Amino acid sequence: MLETFDLLKKFDALTAIENLSFKIEKGEMVGLVGPDGAGKTTLMRILSAIMAPTSGTGTVAGFDIVKEAEKLKAKIGYMPQRFGLYEDLTVQENLDFFSEVYQLSKDTKKEKYEEVFRFSQLEPFKNFLAGNLSGGMKQKLALSCVLLHTPEILLLDEPTRGVDPISRRDFWSILFEQQKRGMTIFISTSYMDEAERCQKVAFLDQGRLIAYEPPLQLKQRMKGVLFELVSEKSREARSFLEKDEEVMNVSLFGEKVHFTLKDEKILEGLKVKLLNAGIEILSLNKIEPSLEDIFISLKQAGEED
Ligand SMILES: Nc1ncnc2c1ncn2[C@@H]1O[C@H](COP(=O)(O)OP(=O)(O)OP(=O)(O)O)[C@@H](O)[C@H]1O
Ligand SMILES: [Mg+2]
Structure with a gap:
């Protein structure tokens, strides 16, 4: 589902991603961890074809991250570290907006709204302004928006940072449900309990991948x-x-x-x-x-x- 070869990203003298090669199989849930400034967001942006690498190649959902950026974007659900919800629009209007962007048909829209409302439990709040939702609800709405076009892989950049523990648990139960249906998930997090729920953990440090293995194995290496x-x-x-x-x-x-x-x-x-x-x-x-x-x-x- 995702594979990179020797990815390198430089910002002038700074190397944000250094010769990174790794892959994620279909249906896997992989956690990305590393200290502030490790390069997590940069990696997510490159994989989402928002930013081109300085050198190196990669494919996501079968498309080249540089040469097939537009096709790739149609197959992924990318939730940036600061997701751009429209705070002055309601929950429903946000969903409508993203449905327009993805050009969903009337039938697909109906089906998708039912689905996202079922797992997000946001239906009772559909006429609330997004700006008035709690942090946890905003993140659930953001996730709903990136799921509308039925992506094959989710790229989530610290979606639960600063979210309370109960809402974090809710958010994760949505992710598990998605995974059960075959979704591939790549998620950055700074919470150990979250990393432990993934099949594999990728440890990034100063742009280098210093470990990539199941969490239990990582613990045993200590x-x-x-x-x-x-x-x-x-x-x-x-x-x-x-x-x-x-x-x-x-x-x-x-x-x-x-x-x-x-x-x-x-x-x-x-x-x-x-x-x-x-x-x-x-x-x-x-x-x-x-x-x-x-x-x-x-x-x-x-x-x-
Ligand atoms: N557009 C940019 N221009 C210049 N330097 C940048 C740019 N984006 C990121 N960097 C630098 O690249 C390095 C990696 O940053 P990045 O945001 O990818 O890290 P991160 O792991 O996501 O950190 P955080 O945990 O704080 O979100 C940092 O040193 C950062 O200052
Ligand atoms: Mg970041």
Whole structure:
């Protein structure tokens, strides 16, 4: 359904996408993750034929991303990071507008409206101005708009950023339903729980794809046991742990220090060392790795290689 070869995108001196080759099979749901500025939006734009790569090639839904841009756009449902709903139009008027753009027939329109209202549950709000909807409802309406022309693949750029947890769950149940019907989905997200629901996770860092595999496999690649230390002297704790040879990865998340140990048994000795160095421990617990933890671990493993 989607394949790229050596995609490269430069903005003057900055390389936003670097020699990226990957593919997505029909019916797969793939999550795209990476820190701010990693190149997620740039990649989505190139795949949606909104922006041309500097070099490299690719196809989406069977069409070339450069040479067949218009045909490609007719086959995809692209939801940009800031989707352009018409806030001064009602929910129904937004749907009508997109139906016009896609030139849907009267019958198709009727069928499609029923379908999107069924899963979005927006029918009771159809005469509300889009601008007055909640964040979660706006995103459901945006998704409805990009589904009207029955695309073969969805390219969704952080559709749930800043959306409350209940609405996120609703949004995802729509995605699962779409997938069940054979839809291919490529979705960027900064939420670990969302990435975990995908068949594969693509990790982008400074334009490079540093991992592309099932989420469980990614987690297992995280070596050692992860701990979270809370201390009023978190910066000192970080420097101290970085110097200790038994400690593997160390990173600071605000007031919390995350670090990994090869073996849980060395924790007690480490606690004593911290206290002797004058670093008071408010709490110290074993934790499940977050996306950031895995990311840091992968980056450090890459640098060591
Ligand atoms: N039109 C542009 N002109 C110049 N530089 C750009 C342009 N678009 C993106 N960039 C740069 O390319 C890099 C990748 O940006 P991009 O928006 O693709 O990242 P992102 O992963 O989507 O980030 P975020 O999580 O903040 O949405 C950044 O360094 C950004 O500043
Ligand atoms: Mg982005």
